[in-house]
Each structure stands twice: as C-alpha cells, then as structure tokens.
Amino acid sequence: MFSEYNTVNKGIVVKLYPDEIMRNKINQNIGNARFTWNKLLQEYQETFELFKKQGYTKLQCNIKTFNTMLNMLKTQYSFLYESESSSLQQVFRDLIQAFKRFFNNTSSYPRFKSKKNPKHSFRIQNNNNIKIQDNIIVLPKLGQVHYRTSNHYKKLLKESKINNVTIKKEHGHFYAVFNIETNVETMDYTYNIVGIDLGMRTLATLSNGLKIANLDTRHEEKMIKKYQKSLSRKKYNSTRYNKTLKTLGKWIKRKNNRIKDAYHKLSHYLVKKYDLICMETLDIREMFEQTDYSKKLQNISWYKLLEMIKYKCQWYDKIFIQISQWHPSSKNCNVCGYYNKNLGDEKKWTCPHCKTQHDRDINAAKNIKQEGYRLLKEKNKMNLRDWGDSTVILLRDWGDSTVILLSWESTSP
Ligand SMILES: [Zn+2]
Known part of the structure; x- marks a missing residue:
C-alpha cells in the first residue's frame, strides 16, 4: 500500500x-x-x-x-x-x-x-x-x-x-x-482538494479564495537593466567588461533565486495541505511562439511553478490533475453553470442567471477544482499521466465536499 x-x-x-x-x-x-x-x-x-x-x-x-x-x-x-x-x-x-x-x-x-x-x-x-x-x-x-x-x-x-x-x-x-x-x-493525507488559477495580476488563486501575490522583483529588474546597459558600452572580454558581467550575473541569480525559493515554498505548502491538486494545462507550443517577451517570461515562469507542483505531487504520493485548456473555467458560473459569453476582462461579475457575485479568479479556480474532481470521479481509473500504472480508488464519495479517501493499487511488479 x-x-x-x-x-x-x-x-x-x-x-x-x-x-x-x-x-x-x-x-x-x-x-x-x-x-x-x-x-x-x-x-x-x-x-x-x-x-x-x-x-x-x-x-x-x-x-x-x-x-x-x-x-x-x-x-x-x-x-x-x-x-x-x-x-x-x-x-x-x-x-x-x-x-x-x-x-x-x-x-x-x-x-x-x-x-x-x-x-x-x-x-x-x-x-x-x-x-x-x-x-x-x-x-x-x-x-x-x-x-x-x-x-x-x-x-x-x-x-x-x-x-x-x-x-x-x-x-x-x-x-x-x-x-x-x-x-x-511521504506526507500524511489531508483529504482536501484544491483548484488553482494562474494569472497575470495574482500569481495563483486557490478555490478556497486564497490569493498568492506575484513576488515583487522590481528592484532586481532595475539593477539587471542598469548593468546590461553598462555592459553594452564596454569592450567585449575587457577587464571592466568581465567585472560588470559578474555583477550582472549576481543580480540575475538573485532574482531567479528569490522566485525559485518562493515557488518551492508555495508548491510545498500546496502538496502538504492538499491531496488532489487541479490546474489548467499550459500550452507549451504557444509558449515558444509567443512574441511578446514579457508574456513569454510569464508563461515560462508559470510552467516552472506547475512542473514543481507536479513533481512534488509525485514525490509525496499526492494526485495532480491537469484539466483541458479548452475547459471554459473563467466564463462559467461555478454555482449554476451559466456560460457568460459576454465576459471580458472584468475582475468582478454577477451571474445573470443565479445572481451570484463572482471574483473572476476565485470563480475560475473553483471551476478548475470542480472539473478536476469530476474527471477523477467519472473515470475512477483515469489516465494519470505521471502515476504509471497506479489506480485511483474512491472509497467514499461525498458529493462536492472536499472529502475523499484514496488508495493506490499498483499493477506494476
Ligand atoms: Zn450562476
């Protein structure tokens, strides 16, 4: 077991x-x-x-x-x-x-x-x-x-x-x-499920309403720009060039380390607190074809966070579910299921059908959670990409509540 x-x-x-x-x-x-x-x-x-x-x-x-x-x-x-x-x-x-x-x-x-x-x-x-x-x-x-x-x-x-x-x-x-x-x-089971919506404004919004802010790296970015500029004015491979290159490297490393550290803490928190983590699929091809450099960086950083959560789920025997990128998580009302095709970039909206007031990101995270849970329930033995031949058995199905009991049966020798 x-x-x-x-x-x-x-x-x-x-x-x-x-x-x-x-x-x-x-x-x-x-x-x-x-x-x-x-x-x-x-x-x-x-x-x-x-x-x-x-x-x-x-x-x-x-x-x-x-x-x-x-x-x-x-x-x-x-x-x-x-x-x-x-x-x-x-x-x-x-x-x-x-x-x-x-x-x-x-x-x-x-x-x-x-x-x-x-x-x-x-x-x-x-x-x-x-x-x-x-x-x-x-x-x-x-x-x-x-x-x-x-x-x-x-x-x-x-x-x-x-x-x-x-x-x-x-x-x-x-x-x-x-x-x-x-x-x-391996970590203890908590029988909790979470849906996570990644966003530009807020790094991650959880289905329970918790919002995790993007790390403020403006200072590092300012220093990186400064030293990149100063490097471009120096002669390649000269003593002053190499000295500036080292300082630039220090700032790039500092920025990357801070982000990496924050992602490690966040992913650790998530796998410790939840047994089933549902997220959207990121389109890797779109990521490479993206021409807007800042959007490309944003995509790559989301991808890194997602990969980190994924492998930690594997390490600690938790379940990771990626829902289809075509699932309309933002425009569906998570309460009544109404599809709001007119929804634009609004942060808050009210469902025309059931009148629920929504925070855009929390609604999306709740839909991601519901979809992930539905997939797990429906297929029972689903295509868990990274879990080899393991089978998921739901011992208790308590509807939409967050309590499920899981057990693993490996069919591999
Ligand atoms: Zn509604």
Missing part, C-alpha cells in the same frame, strides 16, 4: 571557487563541449542535405550515429581527448533530446552555441569517480575544486547516490549542479 519513503531525483546547486588552473580546465571542457555540439549539429545538417537530394525526408539521429561522428571528430581534433569522455557523450545525448523536442513540436530547432552566450556548461556522468569532501569536490580528469554550500546540502551530497554533475559557468561565476537520488518521506 503506502510506502513511507519515495526515492526521487533532486538537483543540488553549489557554488564553485576554482583556482586559475582549474578555471582553465573548466573553460577548456566547456569549449570542447560547445565545439562538439556545433560540429555534430553541422555534420548532421550537411548529411541531411545530402540525404534530401536522394529523396529522403528524415534522417534518424541516434546514439550510434553520433558516437561514430564523435569518434571521427576526436581523430581530427586531438584536443578533444583532454575532455572527460562522458562529458562529450553527454553532448550528443543532449543534441538527440533537442531534436526529439523539435520533432515533438515542444521546442525550436537546435541552435549553434555561441561563445558570447554568458551561460555555458558540460555534464559528467558519475562512474564512482566523483568524490565529495568537506570543502572540496574531486572531479574525474579535472581534479580538485573548492565549493561552498549549506551543511544540510553537504550532508545530503555525501549520503546520496550521485548520478551526474553539470559544471556551469554563468556570467563569470562557476557552479556545480548535482543530480542525486535521495529518499523523501
């Missing part, structure tokens, strides 16, 4: 303090990863062009093809041997993923990586050769590098199984992102 612990994957970011020798090694690895990415992408495109001339419409990109290409590159460019070998294999794995996302219409066509991009990285698989000590990380082929993080993370890193580590360079700062396997204790 219920397990007390679930094994989950977590990403842990620590800041690195490499000395000059290490910085050079990291830069070399980053350069090699970028070089390999660009060469493989170019190679793929050229081969595909040849294939097209012979009438083929698709060229499979698989591990075998890219591995052969990589080995050919290595014989041509011997400096690639200086890279940790799994980090170059990771490049074509990432490239295959990028093509997969492109063919699934969830991402744009893989692009060449530019040296001028302030973000670079490479990933190393752990073949029992990554060692964590108190202040030092030992990386295969690269050697020792100083790091700093909280005691809690240090302990976690030492006790957990490390799958891989990504070494990142962002705006002149260095980080290591560890992908670890760890256990989380």
Whole structure:
C-alpha cells in the first residue's frame, strides 16, 4: 500500500571557487563541449542535405550515429581527448533530446552555441569517480575544486547516490549542479482538494479564495537593466567588461533565486495541505511562439511553478490533475453553470442567471477544482499521466465536499 519513503531525483546547486588552473580546465571542457555540439549539429545538417537530394525526408539521429561522428571528430581534433569522455557523450545525448523536442513540436530547432552566450556548461556522468569532501569536490580528469554550500546540502551530497554533475559557468561565476537520488518521506493525507488559477495580476488563486501575490522583483529588474546597459558600452572580454558581467550575473541569480525559493515554498505548502491538486494545462507550443517577451517570461515562469507542483505531487504520493485548456473555467458560473459569453476582462461579475457575485479568479479556480474532481470521479481509473500504472480508488464519495479517501493499487511488479 503506502510506502513511507519515495526515492526521487533532486538537483543540488553549489557554488564553485576554482583556482586559475582549474578555471582553465573548466573553460577548456566547456569549449570542447560547445565545439562538439556545433560540429555534430553541422555534420548532421550537411548529411541531411545530402540525404534530401536522394529523396529522403528524415534522417534518424541516434546514439550510434553520433558516437561514430564523435569518434571521427576526436581523430581530427586531438584536443578533444583532454575532455572527460562522458562529458562529450553527454553532448550528443543532449543534441538527440533537442531534436526529439523539435520533432515533438515542444521546442525550436537546435541552435549553434555561441561563445558570447554568458551561460555555458558540460555534464559528467558519475562512474564512482566523483568524490565529495568537506570543502572540496574531486572531479574525474579535472581534479580538485573548492565549493561552498549549506551543511544540510553537504550532508545530503555525501549520503546520496550521485548520478551526474553539470559544471556551469554563468556570467563569470562557476557552479556545480548535482543530480542525486535521495529518499523523501511521504506526507500524511489531508483529504482536501484544491483548484488553482494562474494569472497575470495574482500569481495563483486557490478555490478556497486564497490569493498568492506575484513576488515583487522590481528592484532586481532595475539593477539587471542598469548593468546590461553598462555592459553594452564596454569592450567585449575587457577587464571592466568581465567585472560588470559578474555583477550582472549576481543580480540575475538573485532574482531567479528569490522566485525559485518562493515557488518551492508555495508548491510545498500546496502538496502538504492538499491531496488532489487541479490546474489548467499550459500550452507549451504557444509558449515558444509567443512574441511578446514579457508574456513569454510569464508563461515560462508559470510552467516552472506547475512542473514543481507536479513533481512534488509525485514525490509525496499526492494526485495532480491537469484539466483541458479548452475547459471554459473563467466564463462559467461555478454555482449554476451559466456560460457568460459576454465576459471580458472584468475582475468582478454577477451571474445573470443565479445572481451570484463572482471574483473572476476565485470563480475560475473553483471551476478548475470542480472539473478536476469530476474527471477523477467519472473515470475512477483515469489516465494519470505521471502515476504509471497506479489506480485511483474512491472509497467514499461525498458529493462536492472536499472529502475523499484514496488508495493506490499498483499493477506494476
Ligand atoms: Zn450562476
């Protein structure tokens, strides 16, 4: 039945303090990863062009093809041997993923990586050769590098199984992102359901009327703009340029960290308080095609929050339901079901049929909750995308109240 612990994957970011020798090694690895990415992408495109001339419409990109290409590159460019070998294999794995996302219409066509991009990285698989000590990380082929993080993370890193580590360079700062396997204790059931409406004015509105405001990051944004402007006036790669780049990086990181922290707190609160969380589906394709930059950022940030709630539901044995994006959650009266086709952008409206006064967002959240609950009730065994072969059994059905009892029966071995 219920397990007390679930094994989950977590990403842990620590800041690195490499000395000059290490910085050079990291830069070399980053350069090699970028070089390999660009060469493989170019190679793929050229081969595909040849294939097209012979009438083929698709060229499979698989591990075998890219591995052969990589080995050919290595014989041509011997400096690639200086890279940790799994980090170059990771490049074509990432490239295959990028093509997969492109063919699934969830991402744009893989692009060449530019040296001028302030973000670079490479990933190393752990073949029992990554060692964590108190202040030092030992990386295969690269050697020792100083790091700093909280005691809690240090302990976690030492006790957990490390799958891989990504070494990142962002705006002149260095980080290591560890992908670890760890256990989380499942949470107690609360038998509560919630519908969540995401919005521009209010970040999230819950079906019980609670509104969660957007984080105020105006100060960080002001500083980011200031340093971006100042960076554009400096000579690329000059001492003053690199110094400004680092300061800019600090502000970008500060803004992102504050948002990430707020999202972690919100998603943790939600999975702790509710057993069934219902949200709308976000259209990823629309997100990529969005040309209004601020709307695009808003969409991406909603998507991040949603993904966070989703994986935490999985961690803690809670249920996550995404309702169809075509469900008219805003325009339906949650009391009588009347469809108000004339509703515009009004924050408040009164149902012409049952005269209920609505707050737009709360009404939408209530509809999302009702729809999620209806889906669960109707299908009983529904297509729970992320729950594998688990079956949802409703032991008690108390109408529209928030009390349901759940149990899981796994059909997988
Ligand atoms: Zn009504």
